[in-house]
Amino acid sequence: MDDRLFRDAMGKFATGVTVLLTENEGEIHGMTANGFMSVSLSPKLVVISIGEKAKFLEKVSQSKKYTVNILAEDQEHYSRHFAGRPGDAVEFETLAEQPVLKGAIAQLTCEVVSEHVEGDHTLFIGKVVDLRLEEKDPLLFFGGKYRKLTELETVES
Secondary structure, eight states: HHHHHHHHTTTSOOOOHHHEEETTTTTEEEEOOOOOOOOEEETEEEEEEEETTOHHHHHHHHEEEEEEEBBBTTHHHHHHHHTOOOOOOOEEEEEEEEETTTTEEEEEEEEEEEEETTTEEEEEEEEEEEEEEEEOOBEETTTTEEEEEOOOOOOOO
């Protein structure tokens, strides 16, 4: 199968949108990603997947830390900014002395516990050190487009 067909198939899986951040020598680096999932409850572990061509890969490899910021539906501008289309100023906060995005529905600070190179990506398993939540609806991504949640009507039978 060709690469485009595979990408299109993967785009049929609706995901949330995250911005991953890390800090090196006082400078914050970030990237938009949907390659994120929880791994374990005990200990609390998550994984991020970073492509071999991403500049962010080297930054996380050096810092051994990252944050996951799950974006709210009104934060599409952050997704675009960290996908290489800078726009408005970015508002950072700190959590456990790591940078996070202000207003994200979930902010997780992580310490890398292992790295696995698989194909053209590196998987970083991170131990969750701290987290903060906000009650908002998420920004979603499906079929190459940003989406928002809507509730389905329940049909009584």
